[in-house]
Structures are given as structure tokens and as C-alpha cells.
Amino acid sequence: MSTTFAGNKLQFDKVKTKPGFIAALDQSGGSTPTALHAYGLTDDAWSSDDEMFALVHQMRARIITSPAFTGEHILGAILFENTMDRDIDGIPTADFLWEKKNVVPFLKVDKGLAAEQDGVRVMKPMPGLDELLKRAVAKHVFGTKMRSVILHANKAGIQAVVDQQFEVARQIIAAGLVPIVEPEVDIHCPDKAEAETILKASLAAELDKLPEGQYVMLKLTLPSVDDFYADFVKHPRVLKVVALSGGYTRAEADDLLRRNHGVVASFSRALAEGLSAQQSDAEFDATLGKSIQSIFDASMT
Template identity: 70%
Template sequence: MTAIDPSSPQFKKVKSAPGFIAALDQSGGSTPKALRSYGISDDEWSGDDEMFAMVHKMRSRVITSPAFTGERILAAILFENTMDREIEGKPTADYLWDVKNVVPILKVDKGLAPEANGVQLMNPMPGLEQLLVKAKGKNIFGTKMRSVIKQADKSGIEAVVAQQFDEAKKIIEAGLVPIIEPEVDIHCPDKGDAEAYLKAALAAKLDELPSDDYVMLKLTLPSEDNFYAEFVEHPQVVRVVALSGGYSREEGNEILARNHNVIASFSRALLEGLSDKQSDEEFNTMLDTSIQSIYDASIT
């Protein structure tokens, strides 16, 4: 087991610096949608190689923008294809940390299983151990993996949390900090009840963690403000972060600002309004405005 060093610059930045996490980790299934939102139509690329080259160009434009720095952004979540590429001649993770002072994190899940018991568990992750070794070799700090809760089904929610923590143990043993993301669908008919079941299941698992094991929690903005306050104070939780979950940036920021000491980890809401057709000045101005609004909501 490779122990996490809480005194390392990256750990201290993620733990206590003001700012938020940029989620730039749309992968195969969601990439065409992300490109369309960015103003690139499906007929502008052909096949996965061209698609991933286009999305890397988009992400590189975001990451190299003067607006995108460690002053407001703590970390960026990548997917494997982005980690394996370079930005301005440097491996992406090294560019993020060495040039931008932004901590690199890797999405490791393989998507969602079909819904059962009101939830979507993660698909099996064959090759996770090898991926973690590769990530560690590329100077990745942590990981992210996502499940989805659609109904307030107690047994389903407990299964989601159990699976997340089982995989988190492997990630911790590899010397990385896992982000546990059991997303509650914002359209869940009994969202408040689902969040109550989730909170209880998370609390039980967190209290089982050894004192030198650390996780982050990425949670849907809750129906009740400051609902996850106890996790913000939990000694094994590096940070509690919120996903935008389908809310617009404006609405997401508004709810986030009411949840004190919880920071954003926004994806679509971060990139909202950006377009391939914008001039660099227009692009950078829009991104700067977006980053500032999410930063402001994250430091309440």
C-alpha cells in the first residue's frame, strides 16, 4: 500500500485552498453531446479518433486559457484519453500541475449498469489496478467514479455506497485519493428521502475508514441546505464537492452558495456558453466569467 501524504502540496491545496474542481471528464458516450454543446456538429468529425482529437482540442483550449489557473481552480477531472495526451508538449497531468497549479484527477469508472432497485451501479472495472498504476506513473493525485440513484430505495442506495467504498479501497491502496460520486438524480420523485438514506449509508462507511485513509465526496446539491455539513467536518473526508446535475450554472451556483464549505465540481455548467466559433478574446472572457461565478459560489 502506498500511503497518502497529507502534507503534500497537492493534498493541502485540495483540502483547504479556496476554489473548485473543474470536471472535464466526459468520455465516449457523452463526448458527441459535449462537442455539440461546444458548437461542433456530428458531421465535422468521423470515427472515435477524430472525435477524441476534437474534444482534446476543446479541453486544451479551456486548460490553456489565461482564465484557467490554480488561483480559482483546485483540480481538474480528466478521462483516460485526455491523461494519455499532451498539452503544449507536456503530458496533460504535468501541464495542469507544473504550469497551471491545478491538481490532476482521473475518471476511472466504465459507465453505468442498467437500473435495478432504483439505482444504477457502476459497470465492472476490469483492469482497474493496471489503470491506477498507470495513473500514479503519470502523476495523477486522485480518481473519480460515478453511480446514479433514481429512486429512494434504501437497499439500492446501500448497494451503491458499498460498491463505491469497495472500489475506493483499491484506489487508496494504490496511493490515490478517490472521489466517491453517488449522484442523486435531481428528478428523483422522493429526492429528500433518497438523500437521507444516502447520508446514513455514507456516514456508516466513513466511520469504518482507518485514520490514514482519505476520500472525497461528490454529491448532488441537496434539497435541504447544509444537509451534508457533518461530512465537511469528517476527518477522513478531504473535501465535499457538488455536481451540477442538470441545473443551469446560475441555478447551481445559487444552491451551492447556500451550502457552506461545499465546493463545486461542475462539468456542463462550467462550459456553458463556450463555443468553437468564438474568438479567443470572446472565449476567454466567457470562461473567466463562468469560473468567477462558480468560484464565488464555492467560497461561501
């Protein structure tokens, strides 16, 4: 089969050319209770994983259906597999995002992180990835996201992260989707700037190997040096460079983002900051609207 991108061209053009940012709504597994706690729910609000995932879907559906959440400010939304498999107002989530909100749907495909080795945590094996990618295509998902974490400026470890990310990225491209490659540098990394220098060189080498017509997106930690990833913003194989908030507050992340021109946000916790289950719809929508506007403004530099 051709490996030239053959997916939804309207979605491709939106991500490439329109203003906005990526909403990360993909907390899963171990991070789901943390997301629910931040939303004002305690552990006694659910008694099983099924109930927990139903609650987190309600939270995500409340965000997505809010009048503040539209394609005017938001390019795309990253979903957890469980969210992709559910409906919003009787419409499959990915279709609801695109048809009702003009927001491009992405899917988190990794299965979490392996134990630390050589100063990094690579992704756990993904034996069912081909089947998941087929389901994602059938459900009209545009792209995917997968996360690794770099904890130290260890050259061998960082190379292992990038090798794995691009090996899986090629599998995703072959399935007709655009992968978001996410080699996160932990913001508490003691030699963060050095780790970013090693990472940048490894990423550049892989990007230059991609054939014409194949694209990736990069999701990167806000760098220690302003505009450090400017070359990637202009790279012909990079559809978009997005930044993760990485544990910074929204105000801190917005400030750092403004200093990195052409990079847009892909915030998760920072997007949902201040939202709670106890808020009225008016309070919820106003809080979300302020978050979206501040992240959008920071993404427009």
C-alpha cells in the same frame, strides 16, 4: 504496503486548505458527442471515434490553456483517460495542469453505468482498474473519480451503490490515490430528499470505518435541504465535499451551492456553458473567465 496517503503533499494541502473548485473535464464515451454539440460542433465535424476524441481534446486543451483557467480559482481538474494519455503543448496533461497551472489532476476511472436495478444504476465492472491506477500514479495523477446514479429512494439500491463505491475506493486508496466517491442523486428523483437521507446514513457508516490516514472526497448532488452534508465537510476522513451541477443551469447550481457552506463546485456542463468553437480566443477566454468567477464565488460560502 502502507495505506496511509503517501502521494503529493503539496497537492493534498491545496485541495484541503485553498479556495477554489474542481473543474470536471471528463465527459467520455456516450457523453462526448453531447459535449461537442454544446461546443458548437455538429456530427459532420468528425468521422471516427479517433477524430471525435481529438476534437474533444482540443476543446479541453483550449479550456486548460486559457489565461482564465488557473490555480487561483481552480483546485483540481478531472480528466478522462484519453485526456490523461495526451499532451498539452508537448507536456503530459496531468503535468501541464500542475506544473503550469497549479491545478491538481484527477482521473475518471469508471466504465459507465449498469442498467437500473432497485432504483439505482451501479457502475459497470472495472476489470482493468489496477493497471489503470498504476498508469495514473506514473503520470502524476493525484486522485480519481467514479460515478453511480440514484433514481429512487430505494434503501437496498442505495446501499448497493455505497457498498460498491467504497469497495472500489479502498482499492484506489491502496494504490496511493485519493478517490472522489460520486453517488449522484438524480435531480429528477421523485423522492429526492428521502433518497438523500438514506444516502447520508450509508455514507456516514462507511466514512466512520476508514482508518486514520486514509481519505476520500465526496461528490454529491446539491441537496434538497441546505447544509445537509455539513457533517461530511467536517469529517476527519473527508478531504473535500464537492457538488455536481446535475443538470441545473450554472445560475441555479451557483444559487444552490451558496446555500451549502463548505461545499465547493465540481461542475462539468455548467463550467463550459456558453463556450463555442466559433468564438475568438478573446471571446472564449472572457466567457470562461465569467463562468469560473461565478462558480468560484458560489464555492466560497
